[in-house]
Amino acid sequence: MSLELERARKRESKLVAVFSAIDAREEAEAALGSALIELRDLGVAQADLAEMTGLSAREVGAAIRSAKDSGTSAEQATPSNDDAAGQNNGEHPSDDRGAEQY
Structure with a gap:
């Protein structure tokens, strides 16, 4: 009986570790996305971001998308940045980003 109790405790402990890791991964994904958005806002095309970082x-x-969903992106804090950038060069803000961002 005590062996079963010990195994149940170990399982519970490992599940806590799994959920903690999932939360950390989601936070890291949002931080990555936020940094990528900032680079994109500095004029780096989304395809170039993939090439530069080695990500697909x-x-x-x-x-x-993760950064936008979590509300941590710089784009959500200052939505007028894209509008101003598009007006300065006469291009629509999504011209160099591709449809994948939406």
Whole structure:
């Protein structure tokens, strides 16, 4: 009986570790996305971000979405940055980013 109790405690402890790691991964993904958004806002195309970082285009898009979903992105804090950038050069803000970000 005590062996079963010990195994149950170990399982519970490992599950706590798993959920903690999942939370940490989500936070790291949001931080990655926020940094990628800032680079994109500095004029780096999303495809170039993938090439520069060694991430796939899908991973870059997922990280950006994660940052937007978590509300940590610089883009949400200052939404007028894209509007101003698009007006300065006559391009629509999404012209160099691709549809994957949406």
